Amino acid sequence: MQSTAAADAERQRYARHLSLTEIGPGGQARLKSAAVLICGAGGLGSPAALYLAAAGIGRLGLVDFDRVDLSNLQRQVLFDTASVGVPKVEAARDRLAALNPGIRIEAHGERLTASSIERLVGDYDLVIDGTDRLATRYLINDACVLLGKPLVSAAIHRFEGQAMTYLPGRSPCYRCLHPVNAEDLVPNCATAGVLGVLPGVMGSLQATEAIKVILGIGEPLAGRLLVYDALSLRFQEFRFARRADCAVCGERPTITSLNDSLPEDTVSIQEWSVQQLSQRLAAGKAPVLVDVREDDEVATGMIPSALHIPLGQLMARFGEIPAGDELVFICAAGGRSAAACRFAASQGRSAINLAGGMHAWHAQIG
Numbered sequence: 001m002q003s004t005a006a007a008d009a010e011r012q013r014y015a016r017h018l019s020l021t022e023i024g025p026g027g028q029a030r031l032k033s034a035a036v037l038i039c040g041a042g043g044l045g046s047p048a049a050l051y052l053a054a055a056g057i058g059r060l061g062l063v064d065f066d067r068v069d070l071s072n073l074q075r076q077v078l079f080d081t082a083s084v085g086v087p088k089v090e091a092a093r094d095r096l097a098a099l100n101p102g103i104r105i106e107a108h109g110e111r112l113t114a115s116s117i118e119r120l121v122g123d124y125d126l127v128i129d130g131t132d133r134l135a136t137r138y139l140i141n142d143a144c145v146l147l148g149k150p151l152v153s154a155a156i157h158r159f160e161g162q163a164m165t166y167l168p169g170r171s172p173c174y175r176c177l178h179p180v181n182a183e184d185l186v187p188n189c190a191t192a193g194v195l196g197v198l199p200g201v202m203g204s205l206q207a208t209e210a211i212k213v214i215l216g217i218g219e220p221l222a223g224r225l226l227v228y229d230a231l232s233l234r235f236q237e238f239r240f241a242r243r244a245d246c247a248v249c250g251e252r253p254t255i256t257s258l259n260d261s262l263p264e265d266t267v268s269i270q271e272w273s274v275q276q277l278s279q280r281l282a283a284g285k286a287p288v289l290v291d292v293r294e295d296d297e298v299a300t301g302m303i304p305s306a307l308h309i310p311l312g313q314l315m316a317r318f319g320e321i322p323a324g325d326e327l328v329f330i331c332a333a334g335g336r337s338a339a340a341c342r343f344a345a346s347q348g349r350s351a352i353n354l355a356g357g358m359h360a361w362h363a364q365i366g
Contacts, residue, residue, distance in 0.1 A: 010102065014056055022217045028056060032103075034214045035059035037124035039112060039140055041088040042066075043199030044130030044154050044206065046078040051207035053096040053103060057214075060096065061106040061124055064088040075196040112136055114258040117143045126213060128206050129153040141166070141174035142255055145248045152209040152221075154202040158356060159195050160335030161202035161228040164221050165209050171222035172242035173249045178339070179346045198230050225339075229332045231359050236294060238312040271353045274360045277328060287326035287352070292340045297332060303361065311336045314343055328352045333359050 002010075017023045017031075036057050038045045041064040053060055068076075068083040068091055083091040089107035096105050110116055112131070121127055121143045129140045129151060137153065144151040144166060151166040153174055166173045205226070212218045225238045248255040272280075280287060281303075289306035291298055298308050309317050311331070321327065327349060329337035334357045344351040354361070 006102075010056075013100075013102070017055070023215060027215045027217075030214060031056045031211065032058040034126070035061070035124040036126050036128060036210055036214075037061040037063065037120060038128045038130060039063045039136070040130035040132070041076075041078060041092045042072065042130060042132065043075040043156065043194065044203040045128070046076045046092075047200045047203030048128050048130060048207045048210070049078060049092060049096055050099065051204060052210060053100045053105070055207070055211055056100065057103060057210075059104045059106065059124075061108060061120070062089045062092050063108040063110065063112055063120060064092075065109060065111045075194065075199050077200065112139060114139065118147065118258060121149055122147050124149070126150045126152070126210055128210060130203065130206070137174060139258065142248050143258055144168070145173050146256070146258065150213050152206045152213070154206050155335075156194050156198050156202055157335045157338060158193055158333050159198065159230045159359060160331075160333040160357075161198055161230070162335055162339070163202055163205050163209070163226045163228075164224065165213065167213070167220065167222045172240055173246065175248050176243040176246045177225060177240050178342045179243065179246065195230055198228075201228060201230070227336055229335075231333060232297075234332075270350075271355050272328065273355050274364050277354060277361075278365050287328045288322050289328050289330060290321060290340070291330045291358075292336050293331050293358070297358075301362075302358070303330065306330060311340060314340055318343070318347060323349075326352060328354055330354045330361075331357045333357045 011018065014028050017028050018025060034057050036052055038049050038061065041049065041062045049060065049062060066088050068079045068086050068088055070084050073079060073081065078092045078095050087109050089109045093105045093107045108120060117139055127140060127144055127149055129137055131137055131140065141151060148168040150168065154161060154163040164177065209220055212220055223239055223241065225240060227236045227238065242249065244251050247253060286305060289303055291302050291306045291308050292311040292314060294310050302308065307321065309320065327344060329340040329351055331337040334353060334355055337357060338353050341351040341353045
């Protein structure tokens with residue numbers, strides 16, 4: 001039984017939550033009884049874990065097999081210089097326990113595999129995906145669909161972030177948005193780079209979504225892809241629907257159990273730098289260019305000869321893209337164009353992503 005002093009300390013710690021009518025004592029009790037699994041204690045997992053621990057999530061699990069590297073400290077705010085060389089889940093457990101000793105932190109220093117993920121996901125109420133490998137994202141998505149667990153997923157690329165939420169039986173899943181596993185489509189942070197504060201924004205959004213889902217308040221990002229462009233400080237939203245032919249949540253699913261092997265339709269899609277595209281254009285070897293930004297964005301300028309199809313319209317207007325030639329997708333920073341490449345691959349057409357998008361083009365080409 002909780003002592004009077006402990007109860008008073010809890011009321012003081014969560015006073016700002018208790019004063020919100022949408023949360024109050026009942027909502028805070030639900031947060032305390034909730035169990036959340038964070039896959040990946042990196043750039044996204046760091047802010048998500050800190051805010052969920054501070055919010056009073058009663059049981060917080062962390063899955064990561066890596067050790068802290070000096071290059072992590074630019075964006076992974078769970079760690080400090082003294083943590084370098086320490087297993088991430090151990091350093092994270094100590095940091096979170098210091099932040100809120102009243103919650104339970106569970107460190108899972110292991111790789112996410114088909115044999116481990118069912119055990120891990122099955123033991124928690126909600127999952128946050130902060131991993132940076134597409135194959136792992138698909139594995140986490142499939143596990144959540146098969147086990148009926150809500151999933152808050154996010155991804156980062158250079159200056160752009162994306163987030164979405166899956167609610168079992170109520171919304172489309174990650175495979176509905178990206179039906180083809182393009183493992184080499186988006187370079188990870190080590191090869192493409194990432195703005196240090198970007199995962200702080202996206203990880204905080206993931207924590208927000210998790211709290212909303214646990215409490216049953218607000219409108220989650222179910223069936224909505226939220227895209228954040230840090231360079232223009234712009235948020236955009238794209239709605240997407242459940243696919244009847246989705247391999248895991250569709251009407252006739254072909255994925256009914258978990259395995260680590262990549263599907264046969266795994267593709268590798270090339271990425272060009274702005275210099276490579278500029279050289280192609282100067283040599284008169286122009287590929288088909290498709291700009292997937294919004295109307296107000298292209299009004300500020302676009303590459304001559306590019307076809308403009310906003311990402312949200314790509315599915316309906318894909319037939320407008322000329323066939324045969326090389327196809328290059330362009331957006332503001334490279335994130336939405338990467339999603340366009342995935343969709344093109346699902347339609348049987350290879351595509352090229354312009355690294356850095358129009359921000360890189362303006363900075364390096366003019």
